[in-house]
Amino acid sequence: MIRTTKLMTLCAFVFGLSFATTAFAACNSSCFSRCQTAAINQCLANGGGDECYDDVTYYHCYRNCGCIIP
Numbered sequence: 727m728i729r730t731t732k733l734m735t736l737c738a739f740v741f742g743l744s745f746a747t748t749a750f751a752a753c754n755s756s757c758f759s760r761c762q763t764a765a766i767n768q769c770l771a772n773g774g775g776d777e778c779y780d781d782v783t784y785y786h787c788y789r790n791c792g793c794i795i796p
Contacts, residue, residue, distance in 0.1 A: 753793035761787035 762784040769778035777783070788794050 754791045757791035758787050758793055761791060 765784035765787060766778050769783050774783075
């Protein structure tokens with residue numbers, strides 16, 4: 727019984743890890759990096775300060791570059 731539980735736990739862990747890796751790989755990192763830099767630069771040009779580096783500033787980049795798990 728314990729061996730079966732350990733095997734099922736291992737299988738669930740590997741499945742979750744592979745799912746997360748696939749979702750991360752679908753994200754276009756060069757697209758996201760360019761979009762993030764442009765959004766931060768735009769915010770700074772508009773007189774923003776430290777808040778320009780918050781996720782809210784470049785939130786749209788996650789979806790535009792396919793970085794959100796469906």
